[in-house]
Amino acid sequence: MSGNRTDQAPFELRPLYRAEQVRELDRRTIEGGVDGFALMQRxxxxxxxxxxxxxxxxxxxxVLCGGGNNGGDGHVLAALAAGAGVAVQRIALRQRExxxxxAARAADMASSVGVALEPWRQGMLLTGEVIVDALLGTGLGGEVRGDFRAAIEAINASGLPVLAIDIPSGLAADTGAELGVAVRATRTVTFIGDKIGLHTGxxxxxxxxxxFRPLGVDARRHDDLPPVAELLDxxxxxxxxxxxERDAHKGAMGHVLVLGGAPGFGGAALLASEAAARLGAGKVSLATAPEHVxxxxxxxxxxxxxxxRGVAELGELPQQASVLVVGPGLGQRAWGQAMLQAALAGAKPLVVDADGLNLLASRFTGQRRDDWILTPHPGEAGRLLGCSAAEVEADRPAAARELQRRFGGVVVLKGAGSLVVGPAGMAVCPYGNPGMASGGMGDVLAGMLGALIAQGLELETAARLGVMVHALxxxxxxxxxxxxGLLAADLASYARRLINAGSGPLIR
Known part of the structure; x- marks a missing residue:
């Protein structure tokens, strides 16, 4: 699923799996001779x-323990802590019987070393300095209710640091959606196979x-359980x-043409153009409304x-470019419609963002290409798919795959844990921060992607790299x-340093 990237990379990216795949890996490990309780102890x-x-x-x-193996992990941890001289408050959401x-063996193990077991009750005081969440594992399929919901709310209200075992209770392992309510963990330790739902949404x-702790299990050896995604690094x-090369020249670094900046919307196109220049495009042209020149x-x-003033004045510009970036500040009126139509009529690779996507959803339906990158946020993705942004966020991986199936090329579903989906599969970006919740960030990404394509990277590699550079x-x-107060315009200079070797340490 890694296209021509693994021919270049000296290592493999971390694979990400669905919960049922990890349960199957667990089952096979036990079937292969590893005792289930020993695996729980690991x-x-x-x-x-x-x-x-x-x-x-x-x-x-x-330590709050539910039923099943997740609760069993909590019981064993309680026993280990007690053995190390730490006072343990062990709370059960499922009775020992x-x-x-x-899970029963684990509960008995903790009891045998003298750890008391308290039943959960509403309003009880959580006495630890750190809370261990072992309530609900990866098998949760619906909204959290009843005592489990109350316990999660109590954990979150405590203000204490939380270690989640395998997954924060209430988080969907396959989608990254919050199932009504979920634990807000400080750290999460996950096992055997990393889960895609731990990295997006x-x-x-x-x-x-x-x-991530594999516990001695090499998931990659199971070819019939291919990962659903990879984690970018x-x-x-x-x-x-x-x-x-030391004899490089601008003609070999490609030419980006940004089509955007309808009357009154010039800023977005300027941001995209600067980002394309800072990411190393040899030449950057901007076709915009005259008032923005x-x-x-x-x-x-x-x-x-x-x-x-209109599309007739484009002349040979699109033919001269290596790649077209269309959408930043495009608008959805006649000027923007004509610019998008001109871009679609050509044979150049495209990066389509912002109003370019909205026009694809409303006026240029049925388009499908192999030579474009689409970069929707959840609202734009919903318009392209004919659903709400909330429905997109409820299952981001499924939405991203469906967008790529319908529209072809490469799709970047933006947001926390941005997803990149192309013919080689799905990648998840683990970088980025809430400061990116400000205007113009998507325009900068579009310009970056255009620059990387112009410099000769194939679309899927450009999308993965561009998303990662943007977030970093x-x-x-x-x-x-x-x-x-982080502004989109702040990113270009930082991105320039990131893409140049020897620029100093990176921030994780």
Whole structure:
């Protein structure tokens, strides 16, 4: 699922799986001779080690245990903590009599070393310095209700740090959706196979830092259980964009043409044009409404700006370009419609964003191409799919796959844990921050993608790299100046440093 990327990369990206695949890996591991309870002990030990590493001086913990293996992990962790001299408050959402198999053995193990077991009750005091969430695992299929909902709300209201075992309770392992209510963890330790739902949608707000522990299981060896996605990694930046040859010239670095900036909407197109230039395009042209020409010349004189009263004035510009970026500030009126129509009529690769996407949904329906990147946010994705943004967010991976199936090419579904889907499969971006919730961020991404395509990267690699650079640049900017007040225009200079070898350490 990695196209021509793995021919270049010296390592494999981390695979991501659905919950049922991880359960099958668990089953096969046990069938292959590993005792199920021993596997549970490995998981609990990994979680306990992470807890002690991050909170080394704690004296008291609270462990909330549900039923099944997730609760069993919690019971074993409680026993390990007690053995290390830590006071343990162990709270059960399922009575011991209701537990079976390894979960029952785990509960008995904790009891045998003297850890008391309290039944959950509304309003009880959580006495630990750290809470361990072992309530609900990856098998949750519907909205959290009853005592489990109350317990999760109590955890969140406590203000205490939380270690989630395998997944924060209430988070959907396959989609990243919050099922009514979910634990807000400080850290999450997940096992055997990493889950896609830990990295997109609501997950970044709920998981804290995710630590993956395979427990001796090599998921990649099971060819009949292909991962549903891969997790992008910043160490690929110099692999995908190595240093240039010393005799490089601008003609070999490609020509980006930005079509945007309808009358009254010039800023977005300027942002996209600057981003394309900063990401290394040899030449950048901007076709925009005449009223924006002077602003472009002042803001970024390196961009070759052309005032366009209408599409007839485009002339040979589209044919001269390597790639067209259409959408930033495009508008949905006659000017924007004509520009998009001209872009679609050509044979050049396209990056379609913003109102370009809205026009595809409303006036240019039925389009499908192999040579474009579409970059919708959830609202635009919903319009393209004929559903609501909430329905897109309820299952982001499914929405992204459906967009790519219908429209072809490569699709970037933006948002927390942006998804990139193309013929080679799906990738998830683990970078980015809430400071990106401001105007113009998508325009900057569109310009970056255009620049990478212009420099010769194939579409899917350009999309993966561009999304990652965009998010990492925002993380660097937030690290230096904070998240609030982060502007789209701040990203271009940070992105430039990121894509040049030897630019210094990256911020995780």
């Amino acid at each position: 998981a609990a030990t990994a979680a306990w080690q992470r807890l002690r590493t991050h909170w080394p001086g704690i004296k008291r913990i609270t 209701a537990l079976e198999g390894d 609501r997950a970044p707000a709920l998981t804290g830092e995710v630590h 910043q160490t690929l930046l110099p692999v995908w964009l190595p240093p240039r 002077s602003a472009s010349l002042t803001y970024r004189p390196e961009v070759m700006v052309h005032g366009m 640049a925002a993380d660097q900017a937030a690290h230096d100046g904070g998240e609030r």
